Amino acid sequence: GIGKVPFAILSIALVLILVIILILQCVTLAQLINVSRDKQMAYTTEILQQLLETMQVLPISCQDIRNKQPSSPTGYYHVNSRFIYCNMEELCGIEGGWTRLAYLD
Secondary structure (H helix, E strand, O other), X not given: OHHHOOHHHHHXXXXXXXXXXXXXXXXXXXXXXXXXXXXXXXXXXXXXXXXXXXXXXXXOOHHHHXXXXXXXXXXXXXXXOEEEEEEOOOEOOEOOOEEOOOOOX
């Protein structure tokens, strides 16, 4: 029965259904108002990111990781479909969750 299906699987299925519905709605809306493909993709990406933030499925920043798991170590994390370096230690008197933008040797 449905009681035996793990909650995580049901949550992921719900997110996928919502994503498909949102994408279909965005494409239909864009076709109606004749928006460029780039704008369609940007709009769809924004909606998906907001959905993920709401569902709290995936982290969206180093700060987000630190807020959800304060004991996370400094290192590389998978965020927004790429690996980024997160410094989870205090810098300049401000708590961790910093994203490395560049590395100078």
